[in-house]
Amino acid sequence: MSEPKEDIALPFIEGDIISLCAMNLDRISLYVAWMNNPKIRKYAGYNMPQTIEDVKKKFEPKKEAVKEEIFFEIWQKEDKKPIGYGGFLWIEWFTRNAYMFYLIDPDYWGQYIGTEAGKLIIEYGFKELNLHKITTRLYAPNKASLRVAEKIGLTHEITLQKEVYIDGKHIDALEYSIFKEDFVKSQ
Numbered sequence: 001m002s003e004p005k006e007d008i009a010l011p012f013i014e015g016d017i018i019s020l021c022a023m024n025l026d027r028i029s030l031y032v033a034w035m036n037n038p039k040i041r042k043y044a045g046y047n048m049p050q051t052i053e054d055v056k057k058k059f060e061p062k063k064e065a066v067k068e069e070i071f072f073e074i075w076q077k078e079d080k081k082p083i084g085y086g087g088f089l090w091i092e093w094f095t096r097n098a099y100m101f102y103l104i105d106p107d108y109w110g111q112y113i114g115t116e117a118g119k120l121i122i123e124y125g126f127k128e129l130n131l132h133k134i135t136t137r138l139y140a141p142n143k144a145s146l147r148v149a150e151k152i153g154l155t156h157e158i159t160l161q162k163e164v165y166i167d168g169k170h171i172d173a174l175e176y177s178i179f180k181e182d183f184v185k186s187q
């Protein structure tokens with residue numbers, strides 16, 4: 001029988017309470033559990049059950065020459081535990097625009113972790129990837145995510161009216177964004 005794999009972090013960026021680490025597909029079942037968790041999936045756009053195979057396809061390195069997605073596992077430093085993931089989607093290297101996202105285990109909500117994760121991802125996007133604009137798409141009833149967006153310096157740019165269907169009704173999706181020049185001014 002093989003030895004259980006050590007639960008190790010592969011830190012890439014250190015924050016105060018969290019680190020952004022390389023994804024580790026040995027923990028795929030944890031990612032699947034988060035995506036299927038009713039509290040998380042409601043506002044994270046997962047409205048069909050996610051299997052291990054589905055999630056593997058999402059996170060396995062793609063074959064295209066230019067990376068359009070960058071994912072991080074989010075580790076809680078004190079507990080030495082992976083407690084979420086986040087990163088960039090739809091990166092366009094020509095315009096240098098990208099969408100960011102993050103998802104935290106509900107056991108850790110309300111501890112400033114979403115805020116720190118958002119800040120670190122934005123900092124990475126502007127200081128290391130030289131992005132021009134970072135956007136995130138949020139759903140109007142997801143008050144915690146709207147609050148986090150404001151706390152990390154994003155501003156409301158557009159409303160997509162009745163864009164998504166949740167809890168039996170169409171609701172608005174909001175896009176919040178930040179430009180590099182505004183990020184630099186805020187430093």
Ligand SMILES: CC(C)(COP(=O)(O)OP(=O)(O)OC[C@H]1O[C@@H](n2cnc3c(N)ncnc32)[C@H](O)[C@@H]1OP(=O)(O)O)[C@@H](O)C(=O)NCCC(=O)NCCS
Nearest residue numbers: 043101102103104109110111112113114115143144145147
């Ligand atoms: C959105 C999410 C990342 C927030 O993570 P978190 O670690 O709880 O965030 P923080 O603790 O840093 O901040 C949460 C803020 O929202 C506020 N908040 C929480 N619930 C709220 C509610 N119902 N109404 C208003 N504000 C609320 C908190 O008070 C806090 O603000 P404060 O610091 O001013 O008090 C987390 O809920 C999550 O993973 N949700 C599922 C996935 C998702 O929605 N991702 C965002 C889309 S990319």
